[in-house]
Amino acid sequence: MAITSVGIGSGMDINGIVSALVGAESAPKTAKFDVDEGKYNAQISAVGSLKSAISEFQTTLKDLTDPNTFLTQKSSLSKSTYLSASVDETAVAGSYQLQVKQLAESQKIGSVSVSDSSAALGEGNINIDVNGEHFDIEVAADDSLEAVMNKINTSENNTGVTATIINGDNGPQLIMTSTETGVDNQITVTGSDTDGGTGISDTFTMTELSAAKDAIITIDDIEVTSSSNTVENAITGVTFTLKEADLDETTVLKVEPNTSGVKSQINTFVESYNTLMTTINGLSGYNADTRQAGILQGDALPRSMQSQLRGMISNSYDTPSQALTLASIGVTTTLEGTLEVNDSILDSALESGLSDISALFSTEETGLAFKLDSFADSYVQAGGILDARDETIDNQLSRLTDTREQFALKMAAYESRLFKQYNAMDLVVGSLNSQSSQLQERLNSLPGVVSNNE
Known part of the structure; x- marks a missing residue:
């Protein structure tokens, strides 16, 4: 914007006039933008x-x-006391009579009683086998029954045994329990001495305390045996979790579409x-x-x-x-x-x-x-x-921005042109006013002329 003030020659507010003219020209277009x-x-x-x-x-x-x-199935049981059931998409609709005859159990075996669970047993080796997989426990000369228990439970090679000590009337005994149920997961223990004594071999002559058992259920009078209390695919797509055995109780399973x-x-x-x-x-x-x-x-x-x-x-x-x-x-x-x-x-x-x-x-x-x-x-x-629609609108916005910028340049040029025009007019008016004043002064100085001011 040109630097100017109220017209010196004409007394007009050039700034105001130009601003009003530019505003009148640009306002409708800016509003549309x-x-x-x-x-x-x-x-x-x-x-x-x-x-x-x-x-x-x-x-x-x-x-x-x-x-x-659309192929999903759902299951329902007449009672949930003895087992639960879940189904997958391969299950087929039907009704089944179920009996839980026996739950699967883990085998438990016990060592010979000792007088003190913290007393040294003697040096030797204990070989523990579960279902054909075995591991060894090396017993140091000063290891006690408690130390052997800890070595069994923390062994990286443990093939499925937990050990604990029960302090019975006859003294402490090391009890080993298979971590898996079923008759296939029975424990075999062999103790051997390396110091000439018989502490290890005698102590680890094991006695069965609880026999391993397989789970037995009947499905429509067909007997099914499982090493686990989780029985999979005895019926296609159905998994049973056995809870309690009772030969005199029958549970009805229904498999139907999960509408x-x-x-x-x-x-x-x-x-x-x-x-x-x-x-x-x-x-x-x-x-x-x-x-x-x-x-x-x-x-x-x-x-x-x-x-x-x-x-x-x-x-x-x-x-x-x-x-x-x-x-x-x-x-x-x-x-x-x-x-x-x-x-x-x-x-x-x-x-x-x-x-x-x-x-x-x-x-x-x-x-x-x-x-x-x-x-x-x-x-x-x-x-x-x-x-594609987003891109189209973005292009329209981009073109609008360009048009705004072009219009702003046009308005700046228009404003500049107006200032030049009004400033030129102001100079002309100022010059005429000056000439008028000089002429009036000369007229007033002529002999016989009486000034208006007088």
Whole structure:
């Protein structure tokens, strides 16, 4: 801006006049720039909201594209006193009569009693074998029963034995227990002396205190033996954990499709779809109550998304026995374009046609969940539709910034030109005023002329 003040020659406020003229010229354009910039930034935010909503919707589709989601089973027991049961996706529906005849137990063996658990036993070696795997304990001359116990429990080569000392009426005894149950995990101990004595060999002549046992259960009168109280795949896909044995008690196991789990997945899908549609409607619709239009109202992008979604939701899909729609399993579209679930229809469909519902959603490439996942991916993937829209808006913002800068230069030039013009006018007016004053002075000095001031 040129440095000037109130016109010296004319007495005019040149600063004020120029400022007013520049403001009148620039204000409408600047206001439009601000409006456009706000609109573009709002559109970027709206596209971000769409991308987030679609990504969250796509996450809920993951399980529905997996056929195993629909093959899950659940188990129930008539009583839980004697065993518990869990199933995996390979389990087959059925009912079974179970009896727990015997629990698996670990073998326990005891050493010969000694007079003092802290007294030296003598030098030697103890070989401990469990199910064909053995390790050795070297006993020093001053090692006591307690020292041997600690060496067994801390040995890096221990093959499955824990040791403790019981102080009985006959004196302390070292008790060894197999860490695994079952008759295959029996303990064999051999003690040998290296100092010519018999302390080690005599002390570690072991006596069985508790025999190893295998678990025994019957399934529909078929006997099953297990070395562990966890019995796997005695029935395909079923794992039992045995708790208590009783030959006179029967427990009924039922394995059946986990329709409640599938129903939960479908409800989650419906909720996520409705959230997505609500987001789209909010960005592209008109709120009559607030008289506010969505930032993307009239934009082809949300209209295209809604059209694609509604088309996929209303389409029918081939299954092994029939063509199914969402509506045929109790998931219908409301007037607002969201989904709602009729629980009774859905429950009935799950009970009678779970495999068909699985095909409706999870058939590779052609199932509903796959179609929706592909739709979502086209919008949110790197370089996808929403990234392209973001790039377009960014380019518009960049062009707007360039236009602002060009307009600012134009206004600076306009302001400079006005100052030059008004300053030149001020000089002319000042010169005329000076000439007028001089002429008046000369006239006043003529003989016979009476001054106005007099």
